[in-house]
Amino acid sequence: MQDEVQFAGFGGQGIMLIGKLLAHSAMHEGREVCWLPSYGPEMRGGTAYCTVVLADRPIGSPVISNPRYLVVMNRPSLEKFGPMVKTQGAVVINSSLIPISIDRTDIDVLRIPCNDIAVELGDNRVASMVALGALLGYRTLVDLEGIKELVKETFGKKVKVLNINLLALERGFELGRAFRESRQGGQEEQG
């Protein structure tokens, strides 16, 4: 069993961080993981993406051109990577910044207003946490509690920042779960 997730957006949106949280958390759950960033002459506001591979056996290629799941925080990322998602996969779209959707019926499309929710919670910077939460609510790639523990380690002493991050994860998670339940109706949940 192997899952691949690609996170993409502007530099500074927390793309690398949410990828690392997922990789870290899966490692704690005993899975094989590989986190590969885009690297180069990047700057804040430039494009940034990373891929995370989670597997139950040693990971072959760290280079993923067709991920099962895609999380996009800005429009260029959706236009570039949306067509690459595997059939039966899913894309989480930050609808606050991406007015368009994607014309595919073979994948699930979650439109989540990440920045709006983040602003509502009091800090625009946690939009990426909303997106990560939504992905995990939709598909339990790792236990949400494990992610929360890592976030607590990361922001330990900054109580206000920590709490907003945790709330952002939870809000996203609820939206992701609601999508899954509405989509699947009475169908069995896929781990």
Add this chain to the structure above:
Amino acid sequence: MGKKILMKGCEAIGEAAIRAGCKHYFAYPITPQTEVAEYLARRMPEVGGVFLQAESEVAASNMLFGAAGAGVRVFTSSSSPGISLMSEAISYIAAAELPVVFINIVRSGPGLGGILPAQSDYFQATKGGGHGDYRLLVLAPSSVQEAVDLVMTAFTLADRYRNPIMIIGDGMIGQMMEPVEFHDELASEPPEKSGWATVGCKGRDPVIVKTLYLDPVACHKHNVKLKEKADRMVANEVRGERYNCEGDYRLLLVSYGTMARVCKTAIDELKEQGIEVGMYRPISLFPFPILPIRQEANRPHVQAVLSVELSMGQMVEDVERAVLGARPVHFYGMAGGLVPTPDDVTRAIRELL
């Protein structure tokens, strides 16, 4: 073994060197391996070591020369153009028979090229780079864990052969994060160095670290000695891994580093479709695993050999040397920072079968 931690390749390489008892690092930053320097700038002072950012690669490499001559464990990291600048010193260090570990996190060339992953420094690493009859022992990891293990081994090998060792990894090895475990104990203690290092000559004759031999007979003897050293490496240090070579596979791939991982995925996918492909992954690029590859290529079910590289075809020349015409040897690769996907490799394989 300790517990698993998630680390970026560059940082893991830096930590591995410290765990191997290396407390001297001289370097000059260059993408995609500057994180080694960033990590050690913080970490070296914590262990009482020396982190020094030199004014250039030329300066850094000559600092390595001096420090190794003084008998301390020392290493550097750089990327392709930086290694070119260090190549003069590498030749001198090999000539003076000093143990130094070089890390090359390869970017695409030639010239300034680009900063994305490549394996286009194979010739430079294995066939020379600097002038003269010398050999580097070259090791190529394909995961962050293997990078850690090989860095620690490299210091031991550098001491054993009193020779520069090069770890060569494409940009992905430096940039990706994977779980790693560090051995709790340090790598083996450095051997007694008073016979050749400038550690003080009280009560004995001084030693001189030199590379100049104007007497042709003496210079010839020195070259013979270096050749014998290379022959010992060939006899004792071949490292590699077989993948899916148990059955009656039809095609033998030869690939190393991250490229070999992409090949493994391609092999797994073809296996599901009933097509058996085997792979030999060289871990030591010098000494090149001539005999294991020859043995695999000569199995009766093997129809052809395919060298897969992030280059325009460099290792393939050593593969041909191994196969010796017994089977057709083909090449597939991309350069410039492009990395073939498993699907690309699968297509290249299908064209041959």
